[in-house]
Amino acid sequence: MRKILVIGIGAGDPDHLTLQAVKAVKTADVFFILDKGQEKADLVELRHEILTRHAGDRPYRVVAARDPERDRRAPTPGYAPAVDDWRRRRADVCEGLIRDELGDGECGAFLVWGDPALYDSTLTILDDILARGAVSFGYDVVPGVSSVSALAARHRTGLNQVGRPVRITTGRRLAEEGFPEGAEDVVVMLDAHEGYLGLRDEDLDIHWGAYVGTPDEILIAGRLAEVADRIAAARAEARARKGWIMDTYLLRRRR
Missing domain, CATH: 3.40.1010.10 (Tetrapyrrole methylase, N-terminal domain)
Known part of the structure; x- marks a missing residue:
């Protein structure tokens, strides 16, 4: 066979x-x-x-x-x-x-x-x-190393907080539904819609990475309201330069 x-x-x-x-x-x-x-x-x-x-x-x-x-x-x-x-x-x-x-x-x-x-x-x-x-x-x-686990490793952070769940969703759902109600840690994949831009009024931190694990890797982290435009500019420049982009990010509710 x-x-x-x-x-x-x-x-x-x-x-x-x-x-x-x-x-x-x-x-x-x-x-x-x-x-x-x-x-x-x-x-x-x-x-x-x-x-x-x-x-x-x-x-x-x-x-x-x-x-x-x-x-x-x-x-x-x-x-x-x-x-x-x-x-x-x-x-x-x-x-x-x-x-x-x-x-x-x-x-x-x-x-x-x-x-x-x-x-x-x-x-x-x-x-x-x-x-x-x-x-x-x-x-x-x-099994392989996912972009999610690679992202967390490169930012030297965990995906979840002690005793708390983590949710994995898509950029399309984030853009349509907003930050999930009751969630504290949300990983977003496949975000061609840049859904994080609509969440700048939320009190969130973001750990963002593009081309993680490659020579073109880009990492940005900080309070979403302060770094959202910087991420959008880096994303646009990278996409224009390479013709494609693969990025993943973790959104975390600030305490």
């Missing part, structure tokens, strides 16, 4: 790979890479660097395919259908890769940014492919 490994590769630093992930990389025959285009070519280059550093001196293949475009501007009523459509088209691509590029008895791998269990679609897509019944394979998951 074909086997697939879903390997979390961390937030951007090749040293984020766990020993388990390094061992997994050394066992795969084929590495599947979904190319997001020239604008995000450095994400592909990082994966090649990881293979050069960790795959060892053995034969392996790298097979790339273009990642389908997703409508990221869909309004909230159409957001779920837009994501479903994108996942279906992505499943079509991944199914073709497994069917055509992975032989019986071979092991293929997807190198997943961050941790496969946190705001990543790979596991859902593999289950969808199996449910179709046209391709058969087994798969295992190797």
